[in-house]
Amino acid sequence: xxxxxxxxxxxxxxxxxxxxxxxxxxxxxxxxxxxxxxxxxxxxxxxxxxxxxxxx
Amino acid sequence: xxxxxxxxxxxxxxxxxxxxxxxxxxxxxxxxxxxxxxxxxxxxxxxxxxxxxxxxxxxxxxxxxxxxxxxxxxxxxxxxxxxxxxxxxxxxxxxxxxxxxxxxxxxxxxxxxxxxxxxxxxxxxxxxxxxxxxxxxxxxxxxxxx
Numbered sequence: 001x002x003x004x005x006x007x008x009x010x011x012x013x014x015x016x017x018x019x020x021x022x023x024x025x026x027x028x029x030x031x032x033x034x035x036x037x038x039x040x041x042x043x044x045x046x047x048x049x050x051x052x053x054x055x056x
Numbered sequence: 057x058x059x060x061x062x063x064x065x066x067x068x069x070x071x072x073x074x075x076x077x078x079x080x081x082x083x084x085x086x087x088x089x090x091x092x093x094x095x096x097x098x099x100x101x102x103x104x105x106x107x108x109x110x111x112x113x114x115x116x117x118x119x120x121x122x123x124x125x126x127x128x129x130x131x132x133x134x135x136x137x138x139x140x141x142x143x144x145x146x147x148x149x150x151x152x153x154x155x156x157x158x159x160x161x162x163x164x165x166x167x168x169x170x171x172x173x174x175x176x177x178x179x180x181x182x183x184x185x186x187x188x189x190x191x192x193x194x195x196x197x198x199x200x201x202x
Contacts, residue, residue: 014067027069 001041012036089114104159119182126186127193136187148179 005023009016012033021027022037029037038045066074093110096102104111125131152175162168 014069015065018067018069021069030068033068 003041008037008040011040086114086117119185122186123189126189127196129193129197131190133190133194136190141183141187145179145183148183149176152176152179 003011005019006016009019012019013036014033018027018029022029034045034049038048041048089110093104093107093114096107097104149172153172156162156168156171156175162171
């Protein structure tokens with residue numbers, strides 16, 4: 001899925017800036033918003049928000 | 057001709073930011089009030105009878121703030137222990153009697169005892185209110201989390 005920030009923001013009902021801040025790690029979204037983003041992109045929370053660490 | 061939509065709305069990030077700003081502004085307002093009261097007392101030499109209005113605003117603010125904190129379950133009490141509440145009561149009593157000694161400059165023992173009785177009653181009522189808020193808040197949270 002190749003959406004712009006604006007399109008995703010409209011899908012999940014937030015401002016475009018909020019999506020940008022989440023992408024840059026400058027805003028921690030609520031679980032509710034995480035779920036809405038995951039549903040909109042048809043991904044799991046793990047796909048979107050799980051960070052792999054180097055020492056694993 | 058285009059009719060541009062007004063696209064300003066509050067999403068969860070805006071609301072979180074607004075709440076954060078409100079909390080900081082509340083803290084600044086209360087701090088300013090305290091500084092103002094101290095300035096009036098120390099620099100202008102006013103007695104606290106000269107700023108009853110400010111004192112009432114601060115009292116109501118702190119009262120509502122503490123009750124809200126207790127009712128909404130910010131602190132988790134397993135049980136409200138009577139000895140702890142008695143200790144809080146004694147501390148409140150000592151603080152208010154010290155404040156009375158500093159601010160009121162009593163001339164007779166009768167005046168002081170009368171003040172102590174009044175502040176003791178008020179402290180007891182406040183403690184009762186706080187305990188009630190904490191108890192009902194805990195009940196509400198337990199009910200919601202079941």
